Amino acid sequence: xxxxxxxxxxxxxxxxITVDKDNTVTVKGPKGELQxxxxxxxxxxxxxxxxxxxxxxxxxxxxxxxxxxxxxxxNMVTGVNKGYKIEQEVVGVGYKAEAKGQLLDLSxxxxxxxxxxxPPEVKVETRTERRSxxxxxxxxxxxxxxxxxxxxxxxxxxxxxxxxxxxxxxNETLRKKxxxxxxxxxx
Numbered sequence: 001x002x003x004x005x006x007x008x009x010x011x012x013x014x015x016x017i018t019v020d021k022d023n024t025v026t027v028k029g030p031k032g033e034l035q036x037x038x039x040x041x042x043x044x045x046x047x048x049x050x051x052x053x054x055x056x057x058x059x060x061x062x063x064x065x066x067x068x069x070x071x072x073x074x075n076m077v078t079g080v081n082k083g084y085k086i087e088q089e090v091v092g093v094g095y096k097a098e099a100k101g102q103l104l105d106l107s108x109x110x111x112x113x114x115x116x117x118x119p120p121e122v123k124v125e126t127r128t129e130r131r132s133x134x135x136x137x138x139x140x141x142x143x144x145x146x147x148x149x150x151x152x153x154x155x156x157x158x159x160x161x162x163x164x165x166x167x168x169x170x171n172e173t174l175r176k177k178x179x180x181x182x183x184x185x186x187x
Contacts, residue, residue, distance in 0.1 A: 005066030008050040009074050012081050017051055017073075019044050025073055029080030032141045036076060038069050051077075079141035086150045090134045092157075092165035097134040099126045104136065108157040108167070116156070122149050135170065 015029040023038045043054045053070045055062040090097045096107040104116040118124055121140050128134040140146040159166035161177045
């Protein structure tokens, strides 16, 4: 069996999970509601405060779907219960980030500012303290969506390898290159 797929998902207090006839899982919690359509081959059983997924055969397709849907449902339960948060740092002289509702205004060293429209499920906050880099904080209940939005923001100006300027995740370690070294000409 799949090591991840066979693990049961415990349902915390305040979270309800329902499965429709067409195998759509709906998870409701204090932070919101999420839905996921599950392949009809994967069977979902809810009993004793746990969700257990099972597969019909040991075909490669069924094995991969078993672990995938177990992880997706587990992420949904965590999202509606606690939520997800990603912090990104804007590194560079003159680089700025400012949140205006669902619009993120970024100044990343280009000739123009970038206005990044966020989906309604993702909330954004920016923090700029004196003598430190601006920090963008994204919060959402949907792990996949928040990760995709964070990747798109990072792609606007990836950290360059010499000085590390660009948009990076807060605890991300960058490998820097040495750069040019001055050599003396000998005759």
